[in-house]
Amino acid sequence: MTLRQLEIFVTIVDSGGFTRAAERLRVAQPSISQQIKQLEDELGERLIFRMRNQKMFLTEAGKVVKKHAHHILRQSDILRMEVASLTQDPVGEVYIGVGVHQLMPMVAPVLGSFHQKYPRVRVDITNVPTPQILDLLKNNRLDLGIVVLPVSDKELHTHVLFSEEMVVVVRKSDRLAQKRQIGVAEIGGLPLVLYDRNTKMRVCLDEFFRKEGISPTIVLELNVVETMMTMVEAGFGATIIPVSAINALPYRDILQPLRIQGRRLTREVGVATTSFPRVPKLIDELLRLIQERFTKFDVAVSKPAA
Template sequence: MDIRHLQCITEIVRLSSFTRAAESMHVTQPTISKMIKGLENELNVEIFVRDGKQVKLTDAGEAIVRHAGPILQLFDGLRTELNDITYLNKGSIRIGLPPMAGSSFFPPVFKQFQERYPGIRIRMFENGAVKIGEDLAAGRLDVGVVLLPINSEVFDSFPIVQDRLKVVLPKAHRLADRRRIELAELADEPFILFDNDFALHERILAECRAIGFEPRVAYESSQWDFIGEMAGEGLGVAMLPDSICRSLNPDKARAVPLVNPIIPWELVMAWRREGYLSLAAREWIRFTRKLFTQSSL
């Protein structure tokens, strides 16, 4: 027994005729009779009896029709929902966003996407790029914003932001009026870093070690604005992307370009090369790739 059988039986009952049911289902009358006979043989019961020109249900037929209604309603609901998903009227996307990227670049992106696809639900997970990369690899996220470099054998991606780090200092700091600062000049300063869920945490430590010193980490946080405020209060020096530094309070903090080395901050939208990617997630990738290519977000 399959859905087609149930549809056939309910049409015969609704129209009280094999012939009219066949017309309704766009098949021939012998075809519909053969379907019913085959089902009766399969179930070893009679479904219909003919009483003159009338078609009546047997007890077995009554039982089938009684259960067929809810089953066909569920089937129609499933077909409608699949159609909605196919045409992007429904669905959900799990997106991983680092706090800096989320607050600085994505509110207008979400707005435009939701205006275009109001039925798609965006489930946003805020974490550092390290945790987002782990969740992407494990399939707990569909797409996520991460910091380069990434494993191109595992992830596909497209660029979102290309930036570089600046040193954030209080206005009264001895280096605040410099046009640029070398990393070695910060060897004796307390550092304020993102915590180790963020790719910048290990990146900054690695760059310091590469030139011969181990930085003294005074504070760690997951919030870029809090880091900027602490640096402005003189609790240590911080390193934040140029695009983020523009949002800091200029009455408290100075942001000076970092050189020797220049530390890039390059964000990409990433997703797994292998595994299932929903239609909604694929459309998010297509939509945002076009948006970031066309704009300076």
């Protein structure tokens, strides 16, 4: 059994077939078939069944190999890149996930500084919601992710970056815009543009509604906060978002944040890392840069217009 055979097997599974795997690996398909045949012969079990319609499925033995192959290949990557990181000019790859879309402008300079320090290290960035970032971390596809906390998975390590207030946001032309605060009961009477149900923020908001006995009137569900604010500006209703989003230009000039009276609804943002990052030295350095950047993060609520 070789690492190359396991790499080919994983690529076939991930790409959904021998032909696509051959294209991705840039090798002839007969060579791929031969490698899989050798792997099956050594293990004494059929791993993949190929149907006449070109579809394929894994046998029980194939499922076992898939389970372990990802881990073996990852450990191989860790070994190779950890040794490489011992040099003054390390070479390798780090895989970063950003599950908080509006923080990308703050994360980008950090990654830029990291790239200047380690020009031969490739940084791969994935920008999807927190639940997907956590799945990618657990499946060893990412080394580090910026996510909405808390994270319940004990396999992941988390570091708090900051906590910020959630505010109700309305158009500046709205009658509520002259107020500094909004009552909990008033929120129930507003048409709301909310986060999609598959996001961590929506889970947080739904829990808040449940505790406060609010039956929200939801007119739109979206997963990009900038789009949510655009819909509020267009007159669809109000939204509830982190204060950092409304403080960003141009939104603070056209929308008005309102604190929730008598309540402090917050979200906590942090970094989640795997137990076995590909290059511990590089991930530790990247984590240090991120923490340093966010200690200067100002999330004060803007004052209402006079």
